[in-house]
Amino acid sequence: MTASPEIQEIAIVTGASTGIGAATARELARQGFHVLAGVRRDVDAEAIRATGIEPLILDITNPEHIQALATRVQGDSQGRAVRALVNNAAIQANVPIEAFALDQWRAMFEVNLFGQVAVTQTLLPALIASRGRIINISSVGGKVAMAAYGPYAATKFAFEAVSDSLRRELSPHGVHVIVIEPGAVRTAMLGRAIATAGELVSAMTPEQRQRYGALVHAVNEQAISSTKSGVPAQAAATVIAKAIAARKPRTRYTVGREAALLTMVRFLPDRVLDRVLAAALRPHYPKLPSVYDA
Template identity: 40%
Template sequence: MKAAPTAGNGRAVVVTGASRGIGAVSAVRLSSEGFRVYAAVRAARDADEARTLGLIPLRLDLTDAGSIEAAAHQVTADLADGELYGLVNSAGIVLPAPLEHMRAADFRHQLEVGLTGQLVVTQAFLPLLRAARGRIVNVSSVSGRVASPFIGAYSAAKHGLEGLSDALRRELRPSGVHVSVVQPGAIATELPAVLMRDVEAAYAELPPVARQHYGDTFLRYGRALAENHARHGSPPETVARAVLAALTARRPRTRYAVGAQAGSVVTASRLLPDRLLDWLLLRTLERTAAGRSTGRR
């Protein structure tokens, strides 16, 4: 009896940021759908974990051009037909801080991981993608449409990724390579715990003048952002489904807004005046922070 066809049909895809969160869940989902998944991770232990899940580990550091080049060489040597069907750029970090007092080195690192690294990875794999007339899926965020206070560096990287994706889509259209953006809203991964830890660490390092200007607002809003993801976040499988759709749909959409609050945030960014949007966002953060401080859920 002939086996039923699968969505992936054995085609190769590279997924960055596959050690945890959205990247890890997407890699496993694509593998279950019949794709041959190269899971790009930084640490050896994560490579071992990927292997146990039936993925092909790919050591890759977005801040190291040599690492990216070596990963591309590995995939090129491994693919007999020289074709890579998909690239999913899902790696990312969040470095919280008031922009006025953010260290320039931290800001550059945020952009290196969240924007520049995405381009360098895409450049490295484009020859293989072009041969397959494949697809690129960039995992952005609703923060790429509406910037929240105190994660401005992250929002800057995601705004940049949105623009980069638009330009790539138009430049690569003659080559038959399609570019989609997935815009997650609140997602229940390890992000809330990590963001809470990083906000508190950054707050502890603020100089006295920063605390004078921002009081406890940075700490309260940062905790509120984390709380929102923890309380209302959709499971990461929601994003994985959108990634799968972007890779397999006959006519993939240019953007997929997915997860809790994503649709409403994107719609608000299109329809509301900036000052009204500012008021709504800050009011929501205040209410979440107030609810957290009183123990309300």
């Protein structure tokens, strides 16, 4: 299904400043949708603005921003239906559970789960009226919780559960809820996650740095290595557009070879999976004393 220029429909993409969100906004506009692209800053709005893309300042943890989005949708001058909501906004930090303060846990859940739920709740009447689609961007971290991915994986596991329940609730009303599970995708999100990890390591106690410094180093090096060989953001955008267009979409789509493999290995016994993940991480540990151990 491609939106007709004569009967243009609205697609909403949160977290559209960079990466998967920006690529998705451009792909959907190319296919004829009028895209409301949620961004955090004016400079991002100007960067994404284009034919078919209308940027909106949208912090999904801000109720006023969400209400402004709903008002924009309800007051659309052309009376266009909402075909799709792409819940993409997210933050990430690769850090051991002991070293991640509770207020940081809460902040991550506010963005990665509660904000997504708030946007979805607000737009559900319009999506039900149009029998539209909800596309929730999860992660392989929503299936496998690797070392130092605990907080991020916790939000994504929860987002997967919400998606399953929502799909079953909305199916009788003609609304498809679809989960996208990307693996390694070349985006700016990794750089931000590594920078955040560095800040958190510097705030650790000496004992925590001794326990986890080398682990954080290895996790970040592994992430950098896998991302270099990962797929471009456009690959994820293509899958998302396919999920919106499919007459009978699947409940889940993976993006990239790594995602497909990890969603399969999760069926291994726990101890076996522990050994597999540890072996994959081992080559990335520092060969010499790490700055993380200082």
